[in-house]
Amino acid sequence: METPGNSFEQSARAISRMMGLIFVMFLLVGGFLVYLMIDPTLSAFQSEPEPTLIAVAPPEEDDFDKIENGIHLRTGFVEGEGLMTVVNNCTNCHSAKLVTQNRMDADGWRKTIKWMQETQNLWDLGKNEDIIVDYLAMYYAPGKKGRRQNLTNIEWYDLEE
Ligand code: HEC
Structure with missing residues (x-):
């Protein structure tokens, strides 16, 4: 007990x-x-949430620098070697039209560039100057006017009074 x-x-x-x-x-x-x-x-x-995979739509076609029928659509420049160098250096201050409506030989283009550098604050183009002048003298030379080549092989006929 x-x-x-x-x-x-x-x-x-x-x-x-x-x-x-x-x-x-x-x-x-x-x-x-x-x-x-x-x-x-x-x-x-808490464990980190699993990163969920989000389906990303394929990016829309970047047609900022699209070229159609040999023409750079955004600027109207003719397609050719040096095109993008010209686009990048010659459309910042004025319309590309100011360039494309002109026709000069290499010497003329070089003088225009020099004039802009001396009076319009155009920067030193360095090695690009030759590329640009070559392009312009090739596609915007004095002989080349308008959008198409002159017609050839035309059979002319005389007008009779
Ligand atoms: C820093 C600015 C600037 C850049 C970049 C520039 N320009 Fe110009 N350009 C000017 C100005 C300003 C004028 C005069 C515009 C006006 O008269 O309305 C001019 C005028 C012109 C003219 C007309 C000249 C004339 O006699 O009427 C041509 C052609 C031209 N530029 C070509 C070019 C080319 C080719 C390039 C690329 C190498 C270029 N420009 C880049 C500023 C620039």
Whole structure:
């Protein structure tokens, strides 16, 4: 049989064990609350979402520098070697038309470029100057007027009064 003393000792031990348990619970809950203050969304426990693959529509055809029938559509320049150098250097300040409506030989084009450099703040073209002058003298030379070559092999007939 248990003595009353023993039973008292037992319940005291039970209570102290309970207190210990409650204390541990407090520590756990308290720790968790402190952690929540630092990381409220518990992000440390969430795995990164898988990156979803988004189907990207193929880019629309870039026709900024489209060439059709031998003509650079955006500027009207004739297709040829040096075209893009001319487009990049000669359409910044004025319309390409100012260039394409002119006809000069190499010397004339060089003088025009020099004139623009001296009076219109055109930059030093460096090695591109030869490319540009060659292109212009080739496609915008004095003899070449208009959009088509002169007709040949025409059978003329005399008008009779
Ligand atoms: C820094 C600006 C600038 C650039 C770049 C430029 N020009 Fe000019 N250009 C001018 C100005 C300004 C005029 C005069 C425009 C006007 O009279 O309305 C001019 C006029 C012209 C003329 C007409 C000249 C005349 O006698 O009427 C031609 C041709 C010409 N430029 C060709 C070119 C060529 C070829 C290039 C490329 C190498 C070029 N330009 C690049 C500024 C520029």
